Amino acid sequence: MARLLSPPQIDWRDDGTPVARAHDDVYFTAGDGLAETRAVFLQGCGLPEAWAGREVYTVAETGFGTGLNFLALWQLWERHRPSPTARLHFVSFEAFPLHAEDAARALDSWPELEELAALLISRWPGPVKGVRHMVWPEAGISLTLHLGDIREALPAARFRADAWFLDGFSPAKNEDMWGEWIYPELSLHSAPGARLGTFTVAGAVRRGLAGAGFKVSRQPGHGRKRERLEATLETPAQSPPDPRIVPGTVREWSGNGQANTRIAVIGGGIAGASAARALLDAGAEVTVFDKAPEVATGASGNKLALLMPRLDAGDTVQARLLIDAYLAARSAYETLPGVTETDVRQIPKDETDRTRFTKLLADPPLPLEDLESTQNGGLLHKRAMILRPARLIPALLDGATLRLGEKASLDMSNRTVNGEAFDAIILATAMDTTDQLPWLNLTARLGQVEWVGDAADAPPDAVTSGTYALAEGTDRLWGATFEPAPAGVIEVSETARAENAQGLEALSPWWIRDARDHTPVSRAALRATTVDRLPLVGPVPDHAATLDLFDGMKKGRPVNADAPVLPGIFIVNGFGARGFTWGPWAGGILAAMILGGPAPAPADALAAVSPVRLILRALKRGEA
Template sequence: MSGERTTTVIDHAILEWGASDELAPHSSIQPDCAPRSPIFDDVYFSGDGPAETNYVFLRGNNLPARFEHTAQFQIGELGFGTGLNFLVAWDRWEKAHKPENATLHFFSVEGFPLAPDDMERAHAAWPDLGERAGVLRSKLPPPLPGFHHIAIGDHVTLTLFYGDALEGLGRANANINAWFFDGFAPSKNPAMWSAKIFNEVARLSADKASFATFTVAGMVRRNLESAGFAWQKTPGHGRKKEMLVGALNKADRISKSAPWHRRAGPINPRASVAIIGAGVAGASLAYELTRAGFRPTLFEATAPASGASGNMAGLIMPRLDVGDYPAGRFHISAYIHSLRLIGAMNTPGLFNPCGAKLHATNDRERERHQKLINQKILPNGWIEPHADGLFFPQAGVINPSRLVECLIGGTDVITARVSRLDQAEQGWLVSTENQTHEFDAVIIANGLDALRFTQARGLPITGSAGQIDYFPDAPPPDHIHVTGPYCAPSPDAGADGGLVIGATYLPIDLGHHAKTSKDQTDANIASVAQSLPDLVRNLNTPVSRASVRCTTPDQLPIAGPVPDWGFYAGAYDGLRHGRREAFPDGQMRPNLYILTALGSRGLVTAPYVAAMITADLAGTPAPADHEVYEALHPARFFIRDLKRGYAKPVSAPACE
């Protein structure tokens, strides 16, 4: 991306209420619950909305009969609107006879999301769906453009794209089994029914993907045909004489990503997955994999959260970048995702939502903050300009070890250091000192220790030791203060007091352990005192903890399938000479993934990246666009070095 297009919040839908002329004569729907869009001069639903959804979209796609024979089902939709189609599909999914732990994934695009109050007013029309509607409203994201990945139930996931439909479909990855085409009427909103839209729909479809829609307009039929869909007319619902149903003749799975950045999934829906490392990265993977129906097992040399994830406190606040770049989109989405996840846990003592102030200590920072405000990087209520910085009301302090515990849940944990990984005929052999285990797939998630495995050689990750200090008797500040270093109250909002400050940054090599020292405590205090001397005056002896962070040159995590480095060195050598040719798709080590280098923001980014990797393994709608996947891909540094002409073969000696 060029970065010239600003990332801004998007407008809520403008509604008119009382579309009584569109209701069936004997409808039980109250007119003041029937919304109309004055922009498109069309209604969101007519007559008995749930009955229409059941008839047009579920019956038209032969649902829920198809639910009964699948471990995973994906529905795609054009036009989320009031969420009615999702609510009905979710309700029918829960009531259907289906395989144990089967999962439903619903993907939808929406250009003008309804405001929360409007959504609630519309939902009042369907009391039978009231409980599910309340859950949906509680989990809906703020009106920020891009992808929003939402865990609705134990095995139900909603992926929303807010913004232009064509842009969202073009940036998406999915494998949709059934489509609901439910935008405003083609005569009112022809862009939603264009040939380009249906070409992207076809790209995102599984073989023989079905569709249903209320319209039989000629342009829709022609554009469906040109995208490879066969259609037929069937009797419509209510006042509509006819509707369309059909299926894709043959899926065309053309990737939007460069061949060296391709995704590797999917694998067996009930596959066994070994996760090496039980910090916040491994714990987040365990949580997401379990929800997706996989069977994860964690390996940890000592105990869960024994590294940086065991600190007494950590910050949940956003990193904001000026301009529209994949890294900026990633960090904003991760922040929203982590807050939604933490809120759903509802665990006492886990999170103190005290808010955070990012101080501006010089003119350059003040200018940057003003650009962020002008860009509307976050919606109203999520960012507040102050004279001395920016305030984030939703931010707060979290207890990392408790978060890890909540994420791990009932996942099996094997306390042993993994010494090597060997590819087996049908999966991977995971060897510890005394035993060898076999799994269908493996994810390396043990921070800097990933370099101990030959499969991760050459990745440019480095270690940084950091110390934080907790002063339990000190009066806590009202909120987090960040001036470069930070000071914050305790994660437990009910505590009598306590001040946390941090953190130092010292280089550290693989195999070395971070150690606490009085010098680092003094450095932490001195750093905060430069801007906030009153907060760190007269501090007593702290409880200190030091741990190792893992970072990359571009300050982004490494997340995705592990490349076959030998293949990459040969297949893409032409990049060294600037050749333009049809390069082959990258070959990956089968069913081997890595998640590492979360840096100092792992508590915010790990849950979101874990959802990205899980979606890849499952072949489900991606929670991020393909540019974000590319920005985190393990092959990115090797490809960059090739293009610059100085890539070296990945041949460092093993470190066992």
């Protein structure tokens, strides 16, 4: 199966109606589509009355299409938002994402949606499988778009909908999506009392919904359709326990709603700053503590940083979540200061690399707009970024209360930092985290780079082959080493400087003479790394209680319970050398977990980065 999705071929009728050629069905009827959306989905789900008095409300949809339903809902939200702090989450699924120009052409039919449509089209995703998460903080709206086959994506998604728009071509034209499998999944992903609207009254749909616990009723249809369906969930299904992915929100821990939720983030590097940004955009009040007098003084503090994708030839969980993280980072950074878009030339290190690149390009995980081959068997990564952390990280922290130069004294049982109580606390403290949680077994890696800041002014340039070399303006930076540092000592070394010099010679960027003609400045920092090189993102497990509860795993017994956690205590750590890639993606996951919203990642990705995985692995191996 191809890793990239296939955008649909669209035929346009004379009246402007878009028709999907493969399904031989219309996305909407020109001139009437918006009215139909309002009648079938908005009215069918009792909106806006159903969200009155709610601080968080989630709507899900089974076919994103042109985005018309989302925009109609957004317009209604603008007119009837319950409060200035209320948040609306929209979750949708799409296996055949339209080209942005086709979506824009379709939405041109409704001038009243022009401004909202422009905001959506400006962030329209490419045909890359995975989860794209977009937030419009001022509007209080988020869109979590699962791109791929809904039969795989819906069971893997983590959210509870208050309302459903059951859309996605007619049952006769799209049998796979309307199969018997979907109705129990709708129930599993619904809150008690969830409302559902759909245009079809097909008997199989009515029976499927009724069998999944929905009370179904026929209602007068819209336009030429005599009837439509409305449904209300009376008997919600219960999700089985999962020790790796622990649900829970601030409301459950402290009785607070989302408004005025107070979160402490300990650590002002890219991990803490990205978590703070996601929480701020979701409406929380965030206080960031850092023992240093300035933010980004540790591993996030190099003069320049590189954001580029890490691509694998195999379509694994790790490969997919790395792509999701890269695209999330690129989206998060593109409008912020200290960011320059550039192409990156990736040179194969050896024949193994060359073979891997060839396999990767045979079934590419990114489109031609982002990735192509080079003449020497390498890769050209387009729309990558050179970052200036000293400008980028303060921008991410805009709106947060900063407590810099203040060592954080943490009491996890009472959720206090320096005696001040918070609804949740996030540990973004890299290797310092081992003081509170030694069982994480984090490994320190020492990364050293070389920098020249007074070279000739130059356009952005990036080249990589295991090591990397960056030029931007008068700055040149190259490296970096990734050596074990068991004692946790941070010091520059001649050995590392020589290694970086050798790497620069091999890369041979066109500006190499600038590096030779100036005296470089060396900088070293520790990078916290996990045993499996994946980050730690999520609630902190209660280590002793988890060992006790799952002791049977030592003898191969199955796990059938949620892992015990320390309520309101979270961690974001273990980024290794990819902090700027992981940061925004991890921050979005934490915001959803803490404040109550759809997870911007599938279940297998959440499990792969869950902190409890380290305990479960140790139990299975008899090491705990």
